[in-house]
Amino acid sequence: MMIMLGMLAVFYGIVIAILYLTQNSKQPSFDEYAVGGRSYGPWYVAMSYVNSWWPGSTFIAFFGLAAGAGVFGLYGLAYSTLGVTFMYLMASRAWRWGARYGLRTQPDLLGLRFRSPAVKLVASVIGVVSVFPWVVLGMQALGSLFEIATGGAWSLTVCLLVGLALIILRQVWTVKMGMRGLIMTDMFQGVIAYVVAAAVCVAMLAGVAGSPISFTDLSQVADSVLRVPGDGDSYGPLYLFSLIFTGVVGSLCWPMSFQRIYTASSVRSVKAGTVRTILISGVFYTLLMLVGIAGTRLADVSADPQNGWFTLLQDFGGTWMLGLGVVIVFAASMGHIDGSVQVCGLQIANDIVNSGKRRFNDHELTVIAKVSMVVFMALAGVVAYLTFSMPRLQLLAQISYQGIVQLAVPLFFGIFWRGGNKHGALAGMISGFVIAGVLTVVFPDDIAALGSLTGGIVGVVVNLIVFLVVSALTGRSVEDREHVEEMFIAAKRRPNAVVPVQTAPVMTAGEGIAG
Template sequence: MWVSFAIVAIFCLSLIVVLQKTYIPDRSFDDYAVGGRSFGSFFQGMAFLNTWWPGGLILSLTGMAATQGTLAFFMPVYSLLTVLLMMLIGRRVWYWGMKHDLRTQSDMLRLRYGSRGLSVIMSVVTVVSVIPWLVLGLKGLGTLFSALTYGYLSTAQSVLSAVVIILLRQIWTVRMGMRGLVISDLYQGCVAYIGGTLLIIGAIIWLLIHGGFTFEHIRAHAAPVQGRPLYFASLVVAGTLGGWCWPPIFVRLYTADNAHSVMKAGVIGAPVSLVFSLLLIFMGYLAGRMPSFAHSGDMIWYDVFKNMQGNVLLGFAATVILAASMGNVDGNIQSIGTQISNDIIGVYQDLNYKKSIIYAKIAMGLVTLFAAFLACFDIQHLSDLAILAYQAILQVSVVIYGGLWWRRGNATGAIMGMGAGFVTAVLLELYGQGILNQMGGVTSGIVALLVNITIYILCGLFLPQDRAECARITGLFEQTISRQPSRYRASAYGLMVCNVVIALVPVNNISFVANDIYISNFYYFFLCLSVMVNIFLFYVSEK
C-alpha cells in the first residue's frame, strides 16, 4: 500500500516543483483570470484535455463500457464534435475577448446583448450547474483514496482526503490564478493522457492474454438502449452543445496568444482525446467479460491494475486519476470564484484587484466545502451525475451560440428562454421520467432546449432591436467576418453536416446493427475518424 502512496506523492511533489519554477506574479485581475492571454497551441490543447477528461469521467467511461457496451461511445463522439464546434466559435470568441478585455462567458454575453441582468442570471445558472460536475471530480478523487487503502477508508473519509489534497492545491491556484492552472494542465495532461494511454495499452495486453477477445458479452448490454431510439442522440447533442457552456472550458479560449493557437489546439487535442477514450472503451469491453470484474462498476479501472501488478501499477493508475482530476476540479473552482467575483458581485460593485481576489477566494472556499459535503453521499454510477449536470448547463447554449451566430437574438429572448429551459429541465428530471421514456428516451435537457430555442427565436423575430443596437451588433460581427477565400471551407461544412447526421442516427435500434455488435462498434469508430478529418479540414481552411 505504501508503495502506491509513494508513487502518488512523487507526482504531487514534482507538480509543486513545476509550479514553483514557473511562478510569475499576477499584475492584474486579467492576468489572474485569463493568464494574460499568453499561451500557445500545445498549452491550449493540454489545458482543454485536462479540463475535459477528469478522473471521474475516466472511471465512469470504463465502467460504462464494461456494463453498457456501445453506449459508452457517446463520450468520444461528443468530445470530438465539441472540438469541431470550437472550430466554428473559437476565432470570434478569442477576438472579442482580446479586443474588449473579456474574461468570462458572462463578459461576452454582456458585450453581445448589452444586458447586465442577463450576465448575472447566466452566471448563477452556470455556477449551479457546475456544482454536480465538481462533486463528480471530488468523488473521482475520493475513489482514489478508497482504492489505495483497499477499501479501508469510508466514502466520507475518502472524500475528505480528496478535499485536503484540493485545498493544498488551492495554495497555488489562488497564488498563480489561470497562469498556474494552464501550466499545471500541461504537466498533468502529459501524465494523465500520455502516461495513461501507455498504462491502458499494458492493461489491454494483459486482459487479452488472460481473457481473450470477443464482443459477444456486449450484446446483452445493448438492450437498455434499444426501445429508446433517441437516447444516444440526446446524449451526443447535450454533450456537444453543452461542452462550451462550462465556464472552465470556455475561458480556455481567452487564454490563447492568438486565434490560430485556438484552432491548432483542437488539432493537437482531438487525436489524443480519441486514442485515449477508444482505448479506455476497449479496456472496459475486455474487463467486463471477466468474472473477477463483473461487479466492479466504476472501480473497474483500479481493480484491473490491482490484479495486474499489485501496488506498483495501482499507484500509477491512481496517479493518472489524480492528474486528470486536478485540472478539472481546479478549473471548476477557479472559474466559480472568478464568476462570482467578476460577474455577480463585480456587476454591482466597482472592485479593484485586491477586492476581486478576496471575493474570489471566499467563493472558492465555500463552494469547495459545499461540493465536498454532497460528495460524501453514496452515488452508484458517476456517469449519471455527469449526464444530469449536462441537462442543466445545456440551457446556456442557446444564449451563447445564438449570440455568436444570430444578430437578431436579444436579451429578452435570452433571459426568458434560458429561464424556461432551466426550469423545464429540472421539473422533467424530477417528475417526468415516465414521459421522457415514452418519447423514445430523449433526455430532459433536450426537451427543455426545444422550449428554450422556441422562446429565443420568437423574441428575436417579434421584438426587434432599435437602430443603434442593430448598428452596434453589426459592428461586433463585422470585426470577425473572414473574407479570405478557402477551397477547403465548403468541404469542411459539407462533411460536418454528414457527421452530425451520422451521429444522430439511432443505429442501436436498427435490427441488423443491433444484432451485430461488430457493425455498431465499427460504425462509431468510423464516425470518430470522420470527425477527426473534419476538424483538420476546418483548421486548414482557416490558415
C-alpha cells in the same frame, strides 16, 4: 499502502515544484488570474482543454459504464469529438471578441453581445450550477482513489476530507498565480492522466506481461455488451440521440472551454489547439473504453464495474501498477477540479458579485473568488459523500448537461446571427433552465413518453421558441443594431494575435435591462 501513498506524494510534490518554478514574482492582476495574459500556444491550450474535459471520474463513472454496459460507453467519444470540432469553427469570433473587449468569462461575452448585465448574471448562474455535479464527481473520484491507496484503512469521510484538503492547498497557487498556474501544471498532469494512461491501455490490450485482458477478448464479449440503449431494451429510440446531442451542444457551452479560448495567444493557437485536443482525447478515450469492454469478460470487473480500472491494474501488475493507476486518476481529478473551481470562482466574482452598480477592484475580486472557491468545494465534498454509493454515477454528468445546454441558444445565435435581443435571451434561458430542471427531477434519466428524450432537450426546444418569439415581439433598438454590427465587424479584423485590449463597456443594471 505506503507505496501508493508515496507515489501520490511524489506526484503532488512535482506539481507544487512546477508551480514554484513558473510563478511570477509579482501578484497577478485579476485579468491575469482570469486568462493568463492571452499568451499560450497550441500544445498548452490543447492539454489544458483535455485536462478540463476528462475528469478523474472518467476512470470510474465512464469506465464503469463501459465495463458494465459495453459499447454504450463510447457515446462519450462521439460527443466529445464533435463538440471540439464545432469549437474549432467558433474559435475566431470568440477569441477576437475576447481580446478586443477584454472579456474574462463566457457570461462576459453574452452580457456584451446582448448589452445586458442581467443576461450575464443569469448565464453565469446557469454555468456555476451546471459545473457543480462535475466537481462532485471529481471529489468522489478522489475519495475512491484514497480508499484504494490505503486499502480501506481510511474511512470514506477521511478519504474525502484528505482529497478536499489537497485540492484546497492546490488552490492557494491557483489564486496566487491565476490561470498561469493551471496552464503550466495541466501540461504535466495531462501527460500523466492521458498519455501514460493510453500507454497502459495499449500494454494491457496487447497482452503484455500477463495482462488479464487482450484484444482477443473484444471478439468474445457477450451480445448484450454490443447493444446500446434503445436496441431492444426499456429505452426509446431517441435516448442515445439525446445524450450525444446534449453532449455536443453542451461541450461548447462549458465555461471552462471558453477560458481555454481566451488564454490562447492567437486564433491560430486556438484552432491548432483544438486539433491536438481531438487527437489526444480521441486516442485516450477510445483505448480506455476498449479496456473497459474487454474487462466485461472478467467476473471481478463485472461485479464492480465502477472500480474496474483499479481491479484490472491490480491484476496486471500488483501494487506498483495499481499505484500508477491511482496516480493517473489523481492527476485527472486534480486538473479537472482545479479548472472547474477556478472558473466558478471567477464567474461568481466577475459576473455575479461584480455585476451590480458597485465595481470591485482587483484585490477585492480575488478575495471574493478565493472565498467562493472554498465554499464551492466544501459543498461539493458534502454532496460527494451523500451520493458516493450511487449506482450510475454518470447520471450526475448527464444531469449537468441538461442545464448547461440552455446557454446554447443565446450563445450560438449571439455569435453567428445578428438578430435576437436581451429580452429573448433572458426569457429563453430562464424558461429552458426551469423546464429542464423540473423534468430532470421528475425524470432524472429519460422521458419514456417522448421516446426517451431527456429533460434538457425539451428545455432547449422551449428555450429556442421563447428566444425567437420574444425577440421578434420586443424588437431591437438602433443602438442594439449598431452595437451588434460593430462586434461582427471586429470579429473579421486581423491580426490573429493579441491586440491592445478595449475594456467592455460598463453597464448599470438599469441600462442593461431597460436600454
